[in-house]
Amino acid sequence: MSTNGTNGVTGNAPESNTARPAHRFDPDFTENVIKAMGHNVTPRNRQVFGSLIRHLHDFTREVELTIDEWMAAVHFVNSVGQISTKTRNEAHRISDILGLESLVDEIAHKIISEGDIDPTSSSILGPFWSPNAPFRELGGSIIQDGVPPGGQVALMHGVIRDMTTNQPIPNAVFDIWQASANGKYDFQDPENQSDNNLRGKFRANEKGEYWFYCLHPTAYSLPTDGPSFKLLNLMDRHPMRPAHIHIMVTHPEFQGCTTQLYPKDDPWLATDTVFAVKPDLILDFKPKTDDPKATLDLEYNVYLAPKGYKGKQLP
Amino acid sequence: MSTNGTNGVTGNAPESNTARPAHRFDPDFTENVIKAMGHNVTPRNRQVFGSLIRHLHDFTREVELTIDEWMAAVHFVNSVGQISTKTRNEAHRISDILGLESLVDEIAHKIISEGDIDPTSSSILGPFWSPNAPFRELGGSIIQDGVPPGGQVALMHGVIRDMTTNQPIPNAVFDIWQASANGKYDFQDPENQSDNNLRGKFRANEKGEYWFYCLHPTAYSLPTDGPSFKLLNLMDRHPMRPAHIHIMVTHPEFQGCTTQLYPKDDPWLATDTVFAVKPDLILDFKPKTDDPKATLDLEYNVYLAPKGYKGKQLP
Structure with a gap:
């Protein structure tokens, strides 16, 4: 380990420091x-910790964080x-709830397309994906335990395409998972749900089509x-996520897409407490008779991007 | 709670946003x-959380934090x-170890003096101060349990003065606490130390003088x-604090000073792992015969500042 640093005792200015900071504290x-x-x-x-320390200190000086506030933050971090x-x-x-997972995901x-079609936006994985979801037949159902009280069944279907050519992607795998009508996933709800209820993988046909219930x-x-609810209260925010379906679509020759899909009339769409909604992820459920x-x-x-596709490189 | 926010779905630019950020992500x-x-x-x-979110996001975009790094940070925070x-x-x-307590303390x-004498610099309180330290007589000793192996006894003495007048402050209280020669404080070391060993409060005499062993x-x-040692290793830093004595000096008419004092020949002085050393806090132990x-x-x-004394107001 290094013992060659200084902590201000020697009074040497750092070599890279050409301008004095605009504050009254030790520059x-x-x-x-x-x-x-x-x-x-x-x-x-070195890059990550240097930037982290600089932003942490700039934040602290910017708001002139008090000792009581710092100590409250220390207790908060331990409580997490x-x-x-x-x-x-x-x-x-x-x-x-601070938007960090959505930002890291972005x-x-x-990918910004060089053509007319953008790939389907990604969104956060969340903690409820399972590597063990079973393959099911096209036209099958993920509602393994029967329709729960209040549940409405939908036939979900579509085509998985290459965003650079608009051509279908045969054999793409469509992995879906969702909470039940009580807002709980299978492994949060062992009294009501069996393993892999409301989970399943489907392999698209030769036309790139998938369909299931x-x-x-x-x-x-x-x-x-x-602590997360305590933080939401301090920020006067609600704890609701809009209704959503998780999907992960993969194919060996394409960049996989992990995302979430949202009904267009959900009341929490504009204020998702984890900031994971994007315009192209909004669903239109229609009556079926x-x-x-x-x-x-x-x-x-x-729409998937081929492996290696970079898209427009913005600064 | 509010449900009136937006999270990008509506596409409205924030009213206060006059310039586009210099990055390729959702502005x-x-x-x-x-x-x-x-x-x-x-x-x-609103001020604190707004600044915190802005700096957290700026850091994340600046280093383009990866999903694996973010997940490592999540596990690290839980481990703390x-x-x-x-x-x-x-x-x-x-x-x-990120310098945050020292910065909050500063x-x-x-206080920057308007005259020739600056007040004694403050430094971090640390977790080992006790409100229960006993008052002892001037000339007494805080070495309640006898001199430990390797310990050297010093007669510490000085005058507590008003930094605006250089006049002594009679009856100022000088509270001192220190670790024993094994590096442990009384309540970390119940096998070797009794309560309040190496702690004590002394009331200065009419000339502002204090002295004790x-x-x-x-x-x-x-x-x-x-986790803190794990973080130090990731930054290639050592875990050492220089030798130090904690003091807290108070008087009803003055701003109290909590600080730490360091022997001038300590090998860790320039690389204190918590960044709490300042030039005027360095001690010169001399032989006594x-x-x-x-x-x-x-x-x-x-040197204490009177209550209400603000000093030079820099921007």
Whole structure:
């Protein structure tokens, strides 16, 4: 480890510091904390921690954070880990309500088409995807345990296409998971749901088509007994997510798309508490009268980018 | 709670947004997360959370934080609370090694004198101050349990003065606490130390003078079994604090000073892992041959600002 840093005692200005900061505090403090990193830091860690320290200090000086506020934040951070368990990840939830997961997802997946069709927008994975969802037959149903009280059945169907050619992608895999009408996923709700209820994978046919039965999704609240709800209250925000269906569409020759789809009339659409709604992810459920198994019809077409496709490179 | 925010679905640009951000991501995303705060947020919380969200997002875009890095951070935050207990505050320690407590302390206490004498610099309180330290007689000793192996006794003395007049402050209270020669404070070390060992309060005489016996302090390491040490390793930094003595000097008519004092020859002085060293807090221990109770002499004079004294107001 390095012992060559300084922390302001020597009074040397950092070499890279050409302008004085516009505040009344020690102008070398932040540079000195960053320079305390030793020689053996990876270049990426040096970049990430340097930027993190600079923004943390700039935030602190900008609002002149008080000692009481800092101490409240210290207690808050400890409380986040203390309520977390194997099946509850409160730090994940805190980052979601601050928009962080949606932002990281955009950074990882944003592609702007060079042609007329953009690929389907990605959205956050969330904590409820399962690698164990079974393949089901086209035309089958993910409603394994029967229609729950209040549930409405939809025939969901569409075509999976290459966004550069508009041609179908045969054999693309359409993986879907959703909460039941009580707002709970199978492994949150073992009393009412069997494993893999409301989950399934479907392999598109030679025309890139998929179709199956699922539920109209239901809006639900984030947990209201922990630090994330406390933070929402401090910001005068509600804990609701709009109703949504999770999908993950993959094919070996294409960039996979993990996203969420939302009914267009959901009351929480404009204020999703995790900021995961995008315009092309909004669904139009229509009445269906020609099918005894479903009262709703839902068409949704997916556009994937080929592997290696970068799209327009904006600055 | 508010349900009037937007999260980008409506596509309205925020009213206050006059310039487009210099990046390729959704230019409205951060403003929309900030605008999700409802009408009933206190003005201070609106300021603090707005700035926090803006800096968190700017950091994330600046380094293009990856999904794997974000997920590692989520697990790290949970681990901080999970190792914390009533006597271990890991979030406090994480904030210290990022320089945050020292920065908050500077923001709260920085006074730049309008005259020739600056007040004694403040430094971080740390987690080991006790409200229960006993008053002891001037000339007494805080070494309640005898001199520990390796310990060296010093006669510490000085005058507490008004920095605006250079006049002594009779009856000022000088509260001192320090770790023993093994680097542990009394309540971390019940096998070797009784309550209030190496703690005490002294009331200055009519000339503002104080004097008592204490130990030459000992450098110590932060704990090496938790998230803060993991973070130090990622930054190629050591976990050492220089040897130090904690003091808190108070008087009803003056602004109290809580700070730490450091021997000038300590090897960790320039790289204190919590960035709490300032030039005027460095001590000069001198050999002492005229006192059978002490081998070292330590003079340290303290300067307090009167209550209400603001000093030079820099921008």
